[in-house]
Amino acid sequence: MYGMWIEVICIRDDRYIEYPADILSWKGKKNMKTKSGSQIGKSAGASRSCHNKLAAMASIAVVSLALATIITKAEVLDDFEDPAQLDKIWTKTCYFGTCAQVVTNGQARISIKPTEDHGISGIRSVRKWTLEEGRTLEFRADLMSSNGDGAVGMIAFAIGDGARLYMLGVDQDTIFLHKRANPITQLFIITNGIPLKTANVKLVLSMTGVQSSVRLQFQVLDNDQAGAVISEGECWDTPGRDPMQKATDDPPQNYLGLSGYFLLELYHDNAGLFDPNVSLGKTEMAEVVFDNAEVFEYDSPVLDIQKAVCLWSENTAVEQIVVGADSLTSTVWTPWPEPIFKRFGALSMVVDAAAAERYFKLVPGTQFIDDFDSPKAPYAMRMPWEPFFLNAADASRFTFTVSDGVFQIQAHTKPVDGEVAVFTPGGGAIVQDFFASVDILDWASSQESAVGIAGRIQGSPGRLVNAYLGSVRFDPAANTGSIGFFNGQSDVPVPETFNIDPQADYRLQFSAVGRQLDVRLIRLAEPPIIVAEGRLQNSTFKQGYVGHWVNTRGSTGYRRTVDNFFLTGTKP
Numbered sequence: 001m002y003g004m005w006i007e008v009i010c011i012r013d014d015r016y017i018e019y020p021a022d023i024l025s026w027k028g029k030k031n032m033k034t035k036s037g038s039q040i041g042k043s044a045g046a047s048r049s050c051h052n053k054l055a056a057m058a059s060i061a062v063v064s065l066a067l068a069t070i071i072t073k074a075e076v077l078d079d080f081e082d083p084a085q086l087d088k089i090w091t092k093t094c095y096f097g098t099c100a101q102v103v104t105n106g107q108a109r110i111s112i113k114p115t116e117d118h119g120i121s122g123i124r125s126v127r128k129w130t131l132e133e134g135r136t137l138e139f140r141a142d143l144m145s146s147n148g149d150g151a152v153g154m155i156a157f158a159i160g161d162g163a164r165l166y167m168l169g170v171d172q173d174t175i176f177l178h179k180r181a182n183p184i185t186q187l188f189i190i191t192n193g194i195p196l197k198t199a200n201v202k203l204v205l206s207m208t209g210v211q212s213s214v215r216l217q218f219q220v221l222d223n224d225q226a227g228a229v230i231s232e233g234e235c236w237d238t239p240g241r242d243p244m245q246k247a248t249d250d251p252p253q254n255y256l257g258l259s260g261y262f263l264l265e266l267y268h269d270n271a272g273l274f275d276p277n278v279s280l281g282k283t284e285m286a287e288v289v290f291d292n293a294e295v296f297e298y299d300s301p302v303l304d305i306q307k308a309v310c311l312w313s314e315n316t317a318v319e320q321i322v323v324g325a326d327s328l329t330s331t332v333w334t335p336w337p338e339p340i341f342k343r344f345g346a347l348s349m350v351v352d353a354a355a356a357e358r359y360f361k362l363v364p365g366t367q368f369i370d371d372f373d374s375p376k377a378p379y380a381m382r383m384p385w386e387p388f389f390l391n392a393a394d395a396s397r398f399t400f401t402v403s404d405g406v407f408q409i410q411a412h413t414k415p416v417d418g419e420v421a422v423f424t425p426g427g428g429a430i431v432q433d434f435f436a437s438v439d440i441l442d443w444a445s446s447q448e449s450a451v452g453i454a455g456r457i458q459g460s461p462g463r464l465v466n467a468y469l470g471s472v473r474f475d476p477a478a479n480t481g482s483i484g485f486f487n488g489q490s491d492v493p494v495p496e497t498f499n500i501d502p503q504a505d506y507r508l509q510f511s512a513v514g515r516q517l518d519v520r521l522i523r524l525a526e527p528p529i530i531v532a533e534g535r536l537q538n539s540t541f542k543q544g545y546v547g548h549w550v551n552t553r554g555s556t557g558y559r560r561t562v563d564n565f566f567l568t569g570t571k572p
Contacts, residue, residue, distance in 0.1 A: 073297040077125065077262060080108045080291055090123035093162075097121070097268065107144055110266045111287040118273060119286070122265030124158065129295065130259045131157065133209040138296040139262055140205075142223060144289040146171060146198040150270060150278030151286035154178075155203045156263040159255055166237075166255065168205045168218045169267065172198055174275040175231055177218055179249070185273060187246035188216065188235040192275055196231065200224050207255075213238040214254045264290050321365030321568050322349055323433075328359055334513050335568045336360070337435045339369050366429045368567040372407045383425030385548070388464050391417035406441060407565070409451075409550055411558040418552030421454050421464055423545060424567070431569025432543045435511040439524065440472070442561030443502045448475045450551040451560045453510040456544035466541055469549055470510030470519030474500055483519050485536045494519070494534035506531070507564075515539040543572045 078089050083103040092101045097112040097119035112121035131137050143153045149172040156167035156178070167178035176190040202221040207214055214237040220230040236242065241252035268286040269275050280286055322340065323333035338350045375382045382402065389395050393416045400422065401408045411418065436453045452471025459465035469486035481500040484493035500506070505524040511517070520533040546567050552558040 075295050077293040077295050081106050090125060093122045093124055095120040108290045111285055112268050113285045114268045114270055117271035119268040125262035128259040128261055131207055131209060131256055136206055136208040136298050138206040140294040141203050141264055142291040143198060143201050143203055144291050147287045148280040150280035151288055152267040152269050153288040154265040155205050157260045158263040159258050159260045166207055166216055168203055170196055170198055171275055176274055177235060184247050186244050188244060189233055190245050209256050214256050319366050320362040321367055322360050323363050324360045332514055335433055335435045339566055364571040365569055368424055370565045372402050372563055373405050385425060386423040388421045390419040406561050406563045408561045411552050414556045415552050418554060420550040422548035424547055428545050430543055432572045433513045434546055434569030436546050436567045437507055437509040438565045439563040440506045441563055442559055443474050444559040445476055445555040446557035447555045449553045449555045449558050452549040454549040455512050455546045456541040458544050468512055468517055472508055472521050483521055483532045483534055485517055487538045488540045492536055498531050
């Protein structure tokens with residue numbers, strides 16, 4: 001799945017520390033962008049300054065959100081396989097030296113022998129692109145080699161003659177993000193002295209129009225290591241004067257709404273403009289080799305972190321979950337119906353992009369996931385699910401089997417009652433508000449029967465007292481079904497019936513948030529199809545356990561095969 005990863009930061013004593021945030025939000029359209037590695041959000045508690053990370057730095061796990069994405073336009077501007085294209089696609093540039101720009105062996109070689117205290121050689125696209133509000137413009141190119149410290153490879157979005165630009169530059173121990181060359185060199189970010197790989201790396205420069213500002217992001221990716229992040233960072237260029245690491249942002253303006261060129265360039269830094277210590281001699285030839293100039297364009301969301309308050313410390317013992325709402329003033333925050341998982345060491349969660357605006361916060365809670373696969377090291381065995389039979393005589397009439405990555409519940413003889421609550425291993429945690437789901441893979445039964453999810457169960461596996469239930473009934477004679485609730489006292493059906501394909505896979509979802517109960521059945525197609533859904537208001541039970549529910553309704557051939565049980569819930 002494509003996704004944008006929003007990394008949340010806190011600021012303490014002017015140090016950037018990666019932690020989950022108290023509340024964060026996103027606003028925007030459905031079409032969003034894929035990113036490798038972590039992206040850094042902007043903090044409302046600090047100025048829109050710049051952040052730069054090298055992969056070698058120690059990292060602390062953060063909560064991130066992934067948003068479904070579609071790249072609306074992507075093209076290889078030049079793969080440099082045809083030397084004749086050079087003069088059609090590009091214009092050659094040369095300042096303060098003897099330059100060469102040639103295409104050979106499927107790559108662009110750019111060189112300069114300076115005649116002054118620096119030299120510039122490059123190729124600038126004939127075409128222009130416009131940096132627009134709500135859109136991302138991204139330039140990429142492979143830097144195949146650099147012939148020495150001081151031969152700076154650069155990729156840029158250049159306005160006019162190139163004095164105004166957004167430029168990423170790297171040499172063997174320098175990386176910078178450049179904004180303006182006249183009247184003085186202005187740099188958002190510059191880092192010197194840390195060794196940096198400059199052979200077979202991908203340079204990525206991304207620019208997004210956000211509420212009259214420009215969000216600048218860059219990455220250096222290792223092509224030899226499947227695109228692993230070597231270095232990355234971001235800055236915000238607002239309409240006002242922004243913090244610069246070198247010089248002053250003057251005049252205070254950004255390049256939103258302007259059109260510019262794709263620029264691939266070499267800078268011979270023999271005067272130490274970017275790197276105070278270089279190994280290339282003042283008149284020695286510098287050379288860089290580029291390949292695969294690419295342009296990506298796509299719609300982008302506006303990303304806002306409303307607060308950046310640290311919730312977790314490194315040694316916390318308090319488990320947290322994510323809850324969401326459509327506004328900060330909402331009185332109902334719903335446990336988010338997606339599992340938290342680790343992606344490249346960062347705690348992450350998927351968020352669909354169906355709403356125009358959503359807010360999220362961390363609260364004490366718990367998640368439980370069982371995909372019914374075989375235990376993985378360091379675990380030698382899996383704990384069994386715990387059935388509780390409404391009639392104890394049914395204990396000998398059922399089997400509960402986990403094998404081949406699924407959980408099968410089967411009545412091998414006719415049950416006396418046929419109603420079974422199946423608790424999570426160890427009985428599970430007591431939760432208050434919750435969301436749970438399970439995939440149904442098999443509907444076999446000789447007559448009408450049901451399967452469901454029970455929640456806010458009062459009691460224990462040996463002493464069931466009360467519960468809510470969201471379930472789906474199946475009539476094998478007609479291949480039809482219906483969904484409904486048990487409100488703690490009686491069944492409350494949702495009137496509509498629908499067709500069920502016994503060969504298809506379905507997902508049953510059940511949640512209780514405050515007084516509101518919701519049940520939904522989804523057919524697992526591409527895209528998923530909502531088959532039926534219902535809602536009920538009830539306030540009898542406030543908290544309890546969550547687990548499977550089975551009702552054979554007397555069927556002698558009952559079998560349900562399920563997979564991917566998921567639960568997320570708040571602590572009472």
